[in-house]
Amino acid sequence: MFLARILEPETMGLYFIAVMVTFLLKLLSDLGVDLAFVKKYPEETEQGRNSLLRSAMAIRLISCTFVSILYCVVEASGIIPFINLIANLTALTLILYWMHSFRELILRLLQAEQQFGVYAGTQVLAALLKAAMVVCLLAFNDVTVKQVLIIEIIAFLASILYAATRVRERLSAALRARFSGGKQILKFGYPLYLNALLNLGNERVSQYIVAGIGGPLAMAYFGMAERLADAGTRLFESFVNVYYPAQTQYFANNDQPAATDFANRSLLWISFIIGSGIVAFATLREPVIRLFFSVKYISVADAATMFFAVLLLRSLQTLMGYFGVAAGQKFLPVKVSLVSSVFNIVVCYLLFVRYGYEGAIAALVLTQLLMNCLYFYWLNREGYELNLTPVILILLMALGATAIIFYLSEYFLLSMIVFPAFVAACYVTLPELRADCAIGWTKLNRYLSNRANLKAGKAH
Numbered sequence: 001m002f003l004a005r006i007l008e009p010e011t012m013g014l015y016f017i018a019v020m021v022t023f024l025l026k027l028l029s030d031l032g033v034d035l036a037f038v039k040k041y042p043e044e045t046e047q048g049r050n051s052l053l054r055s056a057m058a059i060r061l062i063s064c065t066f067v068s069i070l071y072c073v074v075e076a077s078g079i080i081p082f083i084n085l086i087a088n089l090t091a092l093t094l095i096l097y098w099m100h101s102f103r104e105l106i107l108r109l110l111q112a113e114q115q116f117g118v119y120a121g122t123q124v125l126a127a128l129l130k131a132a133m134v135v136c137l138l139a140f141n142d143v144t145v146k147q148v149l150i151i152e153i154i155a156f157l158a159s160i161l162y163a164a165t166r167v168r169e170r171l172s173a174a175l176r177a178r179f180s181g182g183k184q185i186l187k188f189g190y191p192l193y194l195n196a197l198l199n200l201g202n203e204r205v206s207q208y209i210v211a212g213i214g215g216p217l218a219m220a221y222f223g224m225a226e227r228l229a230d231a232g233t234r235l236f237e238s239f240v241n242v243y244y245p246a247q248t249q250y251f252a253n254n255d256q257p258a259a260t261d262f263a264n265r266s267l268l269w270i271s272f273i274i275g276s277g278i279v280a281f282a283t284l285r286e287p288v289i290r291l292f293f294s295v296k297y298i299s300v301a302d303a304a305t306m307f308f309a310v311l312l313l314r315s316l317q318t319l320m321g322y323f324g325v326a327a328g329q330k331f332l333p334v335k336v337s338l339v340s341s342v343f344n345i346v347v348c349y350l351l352f353v354r355y356g357y358e359g360a361i362a363a364l365v366l367t368q369l370l371m372n373c374l375y376f377y378w379l380n381r382e383g384y385e386l387n388l389t390p391v392i393l394i395l396l397m398a399l400g401a402t403a404i405i406f407y408l409s410e411y412f413l414l415s416m417i418v419f420p421a422f423v424a425a426c427y428v429t430l431p432e433l434r435a436d437c438a439i440g441w442t443k444l445n446r447y448l449s450n451r452a453n454l455k456a457g458k459a460h
Contacts, residue, residue, distance in 0.1 A: 009216075009220040011145060012224070013217055013220035014086060014145050015148055016211075016219050017082050017216065017219055018089050018092075018096075020204070021083065021086065021097075022093055022097045023100075024204070025067050025068075025071060025097040026097055026101050028067050029060065029063035029064045030193060031063055031186065032185075032188070032189025032190055032193030032194075033056050033060060033185055035108075036188040036192060037052065037109075038108050038112045039188060040188065041113075042249065050173045050176075053109060053170065053174035054174040054179060055179050056105060057105065057174065058179065060105050068094050068098075071090075072094075075087060082211035082219075085215075089149065092146060092149040092150065096152055096153050099153055102160060103163070106160060106163045106164060106167070107119060107163065110166075111244075112245070115167070116242060118163060118166045119241060120238065121162065122159045122163040123234075125158060125159050125162050126156060126158065129154070129155045130152065130155040137151075191331050191334050192325070194334050195336075195337050198334065198337030198338055205344060205345050206344070206352075206363060207222070207223075209349055209352050210360050213352065214352070214356070218357050221297065221300050222303075222360060224300050224304075225306075225307050225361065226307050228289070228293075228300075229307040229310070233311055236270065236311070236318075239266075239270070240322065243262075243322060244322045244325075246262065247259050247262065250326070251327050251328065256327075259327070260384060263319060264386060265432075267319055267320075267390075267391050268391065268433065268436075269436070270312075270316065272430075274311060274312040275422075276419070276423060276426075277308060278305065279401045279402060279418060279419050280419050281304070281305060282305050282308075282401075283405050283415050285301040285304060286298060289304075303357065303358045306358070307364075309365050310368055312398075313365065313369055313371075317336075317368060317372045320375035320376065321375060323384070327384065329379075332375070335374075336371055336375055337371075340370050340374065343367055344363055344364070347366060348360050348367075376388055393429060397425050398422065401419075401421070401422040405418050
């Protein structure tokens with residue numbers, strides 16, 4: 001949020017482009033290793049896990065080296081417009097890319113070992129350190145993209161060192177182990193890698209179109225609208241880090257009913273929580289931007305609300321995709337992405353040319369909606385009975401509530417009533433939600449009662 005206050009929109013756009021390129025390079029060098037590693041790790045013996053980790057690190061080292069060389073060649077040729085815009089940032093972009101890639105691998109190790117506390121600590125450390133250093137930049141008038149990227153690199157490096165110290169015994173054992181398991185990682189990972197490449201057409205092509213055609217300024221507004229939904233994205237990623245290993249464990253134990261029930265409840269609660277967030281943000285969108293960002297970006301308020309809709313739909317299709325991968329349907333994401341990526345590229349280009357960056361966001365909404373339909377259709381055709389009826393009801397109520405809020409934009413106090421009305425409507429119309437709330441309330445009462453009894457016992 002502080003970057004919006006210290007960087008001018010065009011400079012902010014260059015920063016977003018550099019981060020976008022870093023993500024692209026990381027994706028190209030992933031080779032499906034990250035997800036395949038998490039899937040295969042629980043199935044190995046202690047020695048097999050060490051060998052698997054060493055193979056994963058070796059694959060990542062080779063792929064990062066190759067992609068870095070390829071990027072330098074492409075950058076020197078000048079054939080890609082948005083890369084030309086950050087030609088003076090090549091070294092910092094590559095360093096940040098290496099930090100990002102290896103931090104992702106060590107995070108996957110923490111995920112596979114279910115050390116979620118360390119996982120969260122690693123991310124929190126990077127976020128807090130970056131925020132502290134960015135605050136220091138408020139003392140300067142002419143802040144550059146180079147300074148911000150250096151801060152990103154320091155934050156990533158610190159988080160890597162922290163995570164490495166917490167799993168140093170595993171890393172040390174992996175370095176002494178023999179190379180083994182690399183072939184099975186690549187074999188299982190290549191359809192996931194293909195899906196990740198196709199996802200460029202689903203999720204990231206909008207950025208490339210906006211940056212390539214619209215330039216840094218259009219990218220700044222697009223990126224800022226996306227950044228507003230980032231907090232929700234990070235919270236969802238934290239849930240997925242628990243959701244995916246849990247689903248792989250269910251299917252490893254041949255417990256499909258438990259996996260399906262977990263998926264249905266996850267879909268219900270994710271849609272309710274993010275749907276509530278959409279309605280709340282729509283109500284407070286302009287005050288939020290003024291308070292936490294800058295009045296320079298007040299025009300992205302409506303577009304940011306659309307990005308929250310993208311977040312909701314993307315979260316739902318991600319849960320269904322991970323469910324399919326955990327069940328062994330490793331080609332399912334590829335099939336979905338193949339259809340939806342072509343759709344998004346065409347629709348995004350057409351809508352961006354006509355409506356600007358808001359058109360690109362609208363294309364993302366349509367694409368994510370299509371992906372959800374495809375996942376639901378193919379999973380149910382394979383016999384996995386997912387229940388999306390509660391999810392659809394929440395989506396419709398969130399859409400209606402948001403429309404009412406937009407209609408009442410000139411009556412702020414009146415629009416404040418919509419959010420509690422939305423929550424009440426969800427509670428009344430969704431028996432599954434009421435049942436889970438009742439269970440949670442019972443557990444909370446039991447916990448509080450046990451605490452009270454424990455205190456009473458100590459007093460006596």
